Amino acid sequence: MDLVEESPYRFRIDRHDPMRVPGVVFASRSLLPDAGADKSLEQVANVATLPGIVDASYAMPDVHWGYGFPIGGVAATDVEQDGVVSPGGVGFDISCGVRLLAADLDRTELDGRLEPLMDGLGAATPRGMGKGAVWHLSKDSELDAVLRGGSRYAVERGFGVERDLVRCEDYGAVDDANPAQVSERAVERGARQVGSLGSGNHFLEVQAVEEVYDDRVATAFGLRPGQVCVMIHSGSRGLGHQICTDYVRGMAKVMTRHGIHVPDRQLACAPVSSHEGRAYLGAMAAAANYARANRQLLAAAARKVFERETGRGLDLVYDISHNLAKIETHDVDGARRSLCVHRKGATRALPPGHPDLPDDLRDVGQPVLIPGSMGTGSYVLTGVPGAPAFASTCHGAGRVQSRKQAVKAERGQDPRRQLAAQDIAVRGASRRGLAEEMPAAYKDVSAVVEAAEGAGLCRRVARLVPVGVVKG
DNA sequence: ATGTGC
Secondary structure (H helix, E strand, O other): OOOEEEEOOEEEEOOOOOOOOOEEEOOOHHHOOOOOOOOHHHHHHHHOOOOOEOOOEEEEEEEEOOOOOOEEEEEEEEHHHOOEEOHHHOOOOOOOEEEEEEEEEEHHHHOOOHHHHHHHHHHHOOOOOOOOOOOOOOOHHHHHHHHHHHHHHHHHOOOOOHHHHHOEHHHHOOOOOOHHHOOHHHHHHHHOOOOOOOOOOOEEEEEEEEEEOOHHHHHHHOOOOOEEEEEEEEOOHHHHHHHHHHHHHHHHHHOHHHOOOOOOHHHOOEEOOOHHHHHHHHHHHHHHHHHHHHHHHHHHHHHHHHHHHHOOOEEEEEEEEOEEEEEEEEEEOOEEEEEEEEEEOOEEOOOOOOOOOOHHHOOOOOEEEEOOOOOOOEEEEEOOOOOOOOOEEOOOOOEOOOHHHHHHHOOOOOHHHHHHOOOOEEEEOOHHHHHHOOHHHEOOHHHHHHHHHHOOOOEEEEEEEEEEEEEO
8 A cells, every 4th residue: 555645644545546535544654554464544545435435535543454444434425426324434333432521539539449439330330241231121112212312311311410411422312313224133132231331442441630731621621630530431232233234234235226336345335315325324323322322321320339439420521422424514625515424433523613512612622532542541632623534533542453463462461460550440351351452452542642633633631541440 | 343253
């Protein structure tokens, strides 16, 4: 793959047939994926062939190999120019994302209280593959309400406060969810998992604000140095997974009928305006609401424990997803266009002044939540005006080792002890699960964030360090 | 990521 270095944090893959637009990779030289081990830059070029794609096929600094689209990929298609939507451009974990809550508590006040707090959070957080959930739904109609109402419905039912919704992307729910387009199988898988963490890189962490880069913005977000926070990283569990599976299969069948040819079967797609495209977007929006309700419920469970163990509450800083497609309006060559923006392992980063921001964030921009790899650190960023890539930035550290490679690399070592040696209390997670998530399996999140800022995609606001972690 | 994959 030939890369042209355009500027220190920006590389271009020149357009060549059948690409419709160039590829653009935001990264430092050392963050670029190893072409021998990772085909993600070929995937960036493949995405550039999709009908209706505008500007470029973008990759964030944490880019790595994924299903069809790279993880860390951003692609926008023009809805009125036969632009397509592709389930692979969202990913299997639809609306996987991060929620950050902040306590009116300094980390020094956790002395002597951490172990019972972590025990409580571990016990209150359903996790791992399969069963266990905060919420046991009474009937199918209640799942329907979750799929339509997201965090709004959870708050309505007492799992949170109205103020939470102001600090949620889309005020807690997207309004174009269509539960009728969600298969019976997806409903069955999802019904028993509302309010559950999952496994893999999903986690609930107690963190402390280690460093503030911008006092004014951090204050507006509700963050200060030394403050204790809770970060929740989770998604749409089996429901989103099943929806992705269903629609990849369905679209693959009708692609030729729509005259679409792609270089990789995993790029199955359909025009946004087609029956299949609209059905997927309706089902995807339902999964997006499910994921938000899921994080709202996990937060409600964590709040209960936090209040019991520390006597303090938790205020929502923000909830944002990093696996989603959205119909948004953007300037393209000087004209306002309706675009289907796919962000897969990429986070929306609205700049200050954006009309979709709530009043109390209007002057500072949207909080962008970046979970680091286990035992390292996480970042809070904000959007910047005039950024490229449709107001998007990175989503995390990004894998450099497959799960299998990571397990092999940990052979003969004790991941739990390695974390304990760093004074990080761990609850849950199998030995294998921990081995798969060790920092060595990931890029350095600080280098990723530095590259994202250097590329003009976002700005750093604060860095958080882990104190205790609950894993699936 | 996932009622896990070689």
